[in-house]
Amino acid sequence: MSQDVLTTETNRRQLQQIIAGLTDGVILLDPDQCILWANDAALAMHGVERIGDLGANAKEYAKRFALRYRNNHPVPAHSYPINRVARGETFSDVLVEVTPAADEETMWVHRVRSLVLADNRGEPESLVLIMDDVTDWASAEQRFEKTFAANPAPAVICRLSDLRYIKVNPGFLEMTGYARDQVIGTSTYELDVLAQAENRDLAKQCLRDGTTIPQMQAELQLPAGGTKQVIVAGQPLELHDEACMLFSFVDMEPRRKVEVALRQSEERFAKAFRLTPVPTLVCSASDQVVIDVNDAFLDTLAYSSEEVSGKTIAEIEVFHDKGARTRFFTTLEKTARLDRVDVRVRRKDNELIDCAVSADTVNIQGSPCYLLVLMDITERKRTELELVAAIEEVMKDASWFSRTLIEKLANVKNVNAPQLPSVSFTDLTARERDVLELICAGLADKEIAARLKLATNTVRNHVATVYSKLDVHSRSEAIVWARERGLFSSAWRPKTQG
Template sequence: MSQDVLTTETNRRQLQQIIAGLSDGVILLELDQTILWANDAALAMHGVKRIDELGANAEEYAQRFALRYRNNHPVPAGNYPINRIARGEIFSDVLVEVMPADDEERMRVHSVRSMELADGAGKVESLVLIMNDVTEWASAEQRFEKTFNANPAPAVICRLSDLRYIKVNQGFLEMTGYSRDQVIGMSTYELDILDGAEKKDLAIERLRQHATIPQMQAELKLPEGGSKQVIVAGQPLELNEEDCMLFSFVDMEPRHKVEVALRQSEERFAKAFRLTPVPTLVCSAENQLVIDVNEAFLDTLAYPSEEVLGKTVAEVDFIDDKGARARLFAALEKAGSLDRVDVRVRKKGAELIECTVSADTVNIQDSPCYLLVFMDITERKRTELELVSAIEEVMKDASWFSRTLIEKLANVKSVNSPKLPSVSFTDLTARERDVLGLICEGLADKEIAARLKLAPNTVRNHVSTVYSKLDVHSRSEAIVWARERGLFSSEWRPKGQR
């Protein structure tokens, strides 16, 4: 054996000893693509334990292992790193997916570079493939890629070294109408996403500093002409060991449409509120603070606006009965709305007017409020009272009333009857119910006393108690109250028909 051969073998053994314990995978090849040796790291990266499992040469290696680019395209056998180095190519950081030809589930990702070993005269005598297992990094990158693409928020990623876009997600393409090819590779000068930004100088400065760009409004040019109002923000990140900036966007158009619709709705409400001839008031639900009143309210109650706005309903004190006011708002808080509840309203000059109030809950600037509408029914009430009074004046009892007249009177009363909680028939005692039933039969006090075998004074006391509990003031009102509730309809007969 010549001295040169011995020297070469000695150098190789020393080289193998040096690299055997390295974490990088190393495969040593002859110039004819014969695989001479591989360290443990290289074997592990291929999922094998012995060097012969790699194959004797490049051809057998290609039969045992399938290689794929990161875009899922297969690497032709002639372009395997082991073939390229044999052709004398010098390369670095070639990313390939490596898997056994019969088991694609055992895929690993290698970053491969080449090296040539020369003798003292500079003649190449061996070839070396050095590889790193970057499977975990590739998996993390893949997860990022999937998350980035699936994110509905429009986004692009710009490489800071040359200010070119390297990634764009579907959300950005759908928002703008650009195609992927129109964005990838473009520079920020060609597609200026900061065009018209309200703080463009700050954004450019932060971009140069590789620092976070705060949210700001901007105008994004569209491929078919025109522009779109957006909110843009930038977040620095590292991708493939390169400094990049992630730009994310919010499309302002849907929000703008909502704001326009809301403004138009508020304008319509304001116009209707101002122009309606019916007194109307808006107060907060929390403390009944008056937020707004219309001109009809001020005119009808003769109040100047400064004595109403900013004060509570209790402070203005225009509802005559404090108890009725408390019951009204308690019922409104419980039900959320009221329909035609009778209340007495006091004008600034102390004059009382009869009103029916309807109310509903509305949201104003995200706060619950009450909208109260007051209908002046003073004249109608006066007409009803005059009718009842005239009947009572002519007839001291209801003994001659026909069923039709009683029921029509009940219907007239029920149209404007309060919807607030009132007394129930069951609130009367058994004796008071008997008395009310005989009143509805048209009997006078003496006749009731004889029927129930009671003293006349006792009957009068029962009648007075019934009036008080029912909040009525005459026999006819008591009869109407009972008819409204369908009481005693079968037992009652007008006098002369019994």
């Protein structure tokens, strides 16, 4: 064996001993592309245990392992790192995905560099591939890429070394109208995301220092002209071993539109509230504290604004009847609205007025409130009472009226007011029911006494008891009560004049 060959073999053994324990994977090749040796790390990075499983040479290696670039494009066989080093090329930081041909589910990511060792004459003597297993790093980066792209919040990433944007997500493109190639590679001087920032000097200093940029309002220039109000924040991070700044944004335009619409709605409500001639008040739903009243309310109830604002409905005694007030708000809490409930309202001077009160639940600045509208029906009530009194006067002897006339008179008396629970027909005794039936038939007390073979005074006592139990005060009201419940339909027949 010649001295040169012996020297070469000795050098290789020493080299192998040196690199055998390295965590980096190392593969040695002859200039004729034969794979001579690989350390354990290189074998593990390919999922094999013997050097022969890598293939005898570069050509067999290409058959046993499929390589792809990180952009998912296949690596042509002539561009495999093992072929490139066999041609004597030197390169560094080539990222490839390595998949065994026999197991397409398994994949590693290698960062590969080459080394050409020359003999003392300068001729290539050994070719070396050195690789790092960066699968975990690549997986984390891939997850980041997917998360960044899927994040609905607009974002861009700027490289701090040259202040150029290297990544942009769809959210930013959609918000601004920029195309991807209008952002990638552009400097922060050309597309300044911190323009018009409320604390621009602080933001720029944080960007230069690579520290967190706190949230602040800013204004983005749009490619089609004009600007967009945003909230911007910056978070430093490392990407591809380079210091970067992640800018994230909140589009203020939807919020601004909502605020404008809300303000306009509130202005319209305020104008309608002030100008309506009907007394109206707004109180909190929780404790009925008066929040606001209109001029018609103040004029009608003779209060000043200071005397009612901040007071509860109970304190200013708007409702004459405390029980009616309790029932009103209890029902309103359950139903959320009421329509034309008859209520007696007390003015500041203690004069009572009859009102039909309607109420609805509204939200004001996020809090539930009640809107009460008071329609003064005092004159209408007075007219109705006068009409009812006249009806009762002429109906004292109902025997003179036909069924049709009694029904019409009953309709006149029937007012639109909330019906309260009343006594049941079964609460009357049998004799009282007989008396009520004959009242509805239009008989006078003497006629009822004759029909039931009772004394007139006894009939009058029964009539008084019926009135008390039914909470009515006259024959006409008793007839209306029975008619509304469909009682004694056979009793409704015309009276014949004798």
